[in-house]
Structures are given as structure tokens and as C-alpha cells.
């Protein structure tokens with residue numbers, strides 16, 4: 582056996598047998614961001630046999646404080662591809678497959694079918710419900726992790742018939758409750774901790790050691806260092822899923838829905854050419870007061886539905902917010918409402934201040 586695993590193999594309760602078991606196993610990581618980075622690094626370092634990475638996002642300079650696999654030189658590049666290259670350099674024995682797409686109902690079952698378990702490292706509820714339902718259909722364990730402000734949660738769902746994500750959280754919250762790192766902020770260390778716990782649960786399940794967090798959820802408060810475990814039970818009916826929903830309201834840009842990405846230099850060209858464009862800023866008025874583009878019109882995200890009739894269907898619409906997440910959700914909403922030619926301004930007004938107008942105030 583390769584000596585790189587020596588310190589693991591000499592561990593009583595793990596040994597060569599478990600190392601070989603890990604080498605025969607596989608995991609799919611959904612999201613190569615804050616949680617995904619430590620998950621991928623540890624699984625590859627430890628010698629998992631096969632790793633799949635699903636993500637269509639690109640690296641933003643604001644990701645790097647917590648997504649510590651990436652450097653400023655990687656900004657703008659595809660996360661999954663950059664991650665795979667760096668991870669292969671770390672351990673060339675691992676078979677790594679990259680899916681440069683977002684997991685969505687149309688591709689989930691096909692992609693997930695090839696792996697022993699799925700680790701959700703995404704940042705939105707829709708994707709978690711999709712991963713849950715697909716894991717139930719395919720009878721695969723789902724390693725869950727989530728962060729909120731200074732707190733994180735970890736659990737293992739659907740493992741040997743254990744409770745599913747829907748047994749704990751039957752309903753997705755409303756869109757307005759879906760806040761992510763770009764809106765809430767996050768200290769770099771928290772996803773590192775929670776992702777490391779997820780990797781630990783994955784190894785326990787794959788190697789059949791210890792007690793995975795099934796029918797239990799671990800919560801960690803990083804300010805007080807309190808670790809709590811809550812127990813819960815499977816709820817009847819939640820293992821009976823036979824097919825995926827058509828739409829999981831994923832708070833990501835799904836290209837097939839017709840939302841197109843526009844980066845800030847494309848937006849600058851469009852504006853200087855004075856081609857017709859409705860540029861809508863979906864931030865809040867206090868954010869608008871800090872900085873905005875003269876050509877933009879303010880329609881805060883929660884008021885878009887009420888003002889939809891004021892948008893013209895025959896003129897392209899570009900949506901922007903602070904970093905590009907809220908505007909993606911609005912873009913998806915407008916496409917659902919029948920609008921064509923919808924663009925999301927990638928990286929939002931922050932990217933504009935960094936790349937186009939360095940004199941613009943940032944926050």
C-alpha cells in the first residue's frame with residue numbers, strides 16, 4: 582500500500598482494511614464552495630477512490646477567505662475545474678470527475694447514480710431538497726451540512742433507512758428567508774469546520790466505522806463552543822418518493838431556464854453602446870444610497886412581484902444586486918413569469934466597483 586496513508590493505516594480501528602475500503606468507495610460533492618473545499622481536500626488527501634465535483638460557479642475574490650483551495654489568480658475561473666486540478670496534484674491516485682453544471686432535477690439522478698453517497702455543500706434550500714429526494718430514490722446516504730451566521734449543522738440522512746431531510750424539515754422556507762453568505766456574511770473558519778465534520782461523517786459511512794450522525798443532528802455554536810446533538814425519528818411517508826419534482830426553486834442560475842449571465846465588462850459595453858436595456862437593481866434602498874449605476878432603476882427584490890407590470894417584455898432585462906445571488910433568484914422568477922432575454926449581472930455591483938469603476942464606494 583502507498584506509504585502516503587501510513588499514519589491512517591497504523592491507527593487502531595482503521596488499518597489497512599479500512600484504507601482499502603475507502604479506496605474502493607466514491608462520493609459526490611455538490612458545490613465546490615465554503616463547505617465543499619474542506620470536504621474535497623480531506624477526502625482526496627485520505628485516499629477516497631473516486632470523487633465527483635458538481636458546480637457551475639466561478640471563483641470570486643470574496644470566496645477566497647473561506648474557500649482556501651483557491652487563490653486570487655484563480656478569480657473568474659470555474660471552481661470545479663480549478664479544484665480538480667489542485668486536488669489531483671495533491672493525490673493523483675484519486676479518480677476525479679468534474680461536472681461543470683449545477684445539480685438540478687434534469688441531471689441529478691444520472692450524476693448521482695455513480696456514487697456511494699452524496700455530500701451537499703450547496704448554499705440553498707432547493708438544492709438540499711433535490712439532493713434529499715434523489716438520495717431517497719437512489720437509496721443513497723446524504724451527508725448534510727449548513728451554516729448560518731456563527732452556527733453550523735451536520736447530519737447524515739437516509740442511511741440504512743434512517744430519517745431523511747424532509748423528516749426534519751418537511752417544508753422549504755419562503756424565498757425571503759433564504760439568505761446566504763453574500764447576504765449574511767460568514768467568518769472564513771466556520772465552513773472549514775462544518776465541511777470537515779461532513780468529511781468525517783462521509784468517511785465513517787464509507788468505511789463503516791463509528792456512529793454516523795443518522796437520526797441525529799449536531800449543532801455547533803462557534804462563539805460559545807457549544808456542541809449539541811438532537812435526536813429525531815424517521816417520519817412515515819418520507820421514504821416513498823418515486824420521482825423528482827420538476828422545480829425545486831433553487832436559488833441558483835439554471836441556464837436552461839433561459840437566464841443568461843452577463844459579466845460587468847459586458848454590461849459596461851452594453852451601456853456605452855446605448856443599446857436598449859432595462860437595468861434593474863434589486864438591492865434595498867439603503868444599499869442603493871451607498872452606490873448605484875445611473876442607468877439602473879431600483880426595484881428591491883421583495884417588491885419585484887408587485888411591480889412586474891412596469892417591466893417591458895420586448896426589451897432585455899439585466900438584474901443586479903450586491904454580489905449576484907439575489908438578482909439570480911429574481912432572474913429565475915422573471916423567466917418563470919414568461920420574460921425572455923433575462924440577464925444576471927455576475928458578481929453584482931461589487932464586481933462593477935472592482936473591475937469597472939474603482940472610484941465607486943464599496944460595502
Ligand SMILES: Nc1ncnc2c1ncn2[C@@H]1O[C@H](COP(=O)(O)OP(=O)(O)OP(=O)(O)O)[C@@H](O)[C@H]1O
Nearest residue numbers: 612613614615635636638683684703704708762763
Ligand atoms: N444546485 C447546485 N449544484 C452545484 N453547486 C451548487 C448548487 N447550488 C449551489 N451550488 C454551489 O455551492 C457553493 C456554495 O458555496 P458558498 O456557500 O461558499 O457560497 P458562494 O456561492 O461560493 O459565495 P457567495 O454566497 O459569497 O456569493 C457555490 O459554489 C455554489 O455555486
